[in-house]
Amino acid sequence: IIASADFMTLTILEVAKELNIAIPEQLGVCGYSNEPYTELTTPAISTVNQFSFEMGKTVANMYFQENKSDEKTSMPKSIIINPKLIVRASSQRNI
Incomplete structure (x- = not known):
């Protein structure tokens, strides 16, 4: 099961x-967002790290750069922050 959020995996485990x-x-x-508690459950929960802090920092920097600039643009910008799968005990099998 791949849950759309880590907190949902707690109910799945229960x-x-x-x-x-x-x-x-x-x-x-497997969950999504790499919450700190995912390492503490039994078994530890596999998750996808979406790098939320990095996303927020990137958006804030873009906002401040746009406000400092005399030239305003409404052109959309595309920035890719690749997520990372973190495999833990909840999805590891000995096959």
Whole structure:
């Protein structure tokens, strides 16, 4: 299961435990956003780091550069910040 947010994986882990579904042996789980608690759960949750801080910093810099400039533009800018998959115990299987 790939959850759209890390906090959803907490419920997935809880329900899997109630249903006696072994993670990762029977069900792999991955979240999104790399919240700090994902390393602390049992098992630790695989996640995708979207680099939220870097995104915010980039947008803030663009905003301040645009405001300092005498030349205003409404042209859209494209900046790519590649996410990173962080594989942890919740999705590692010995096959």
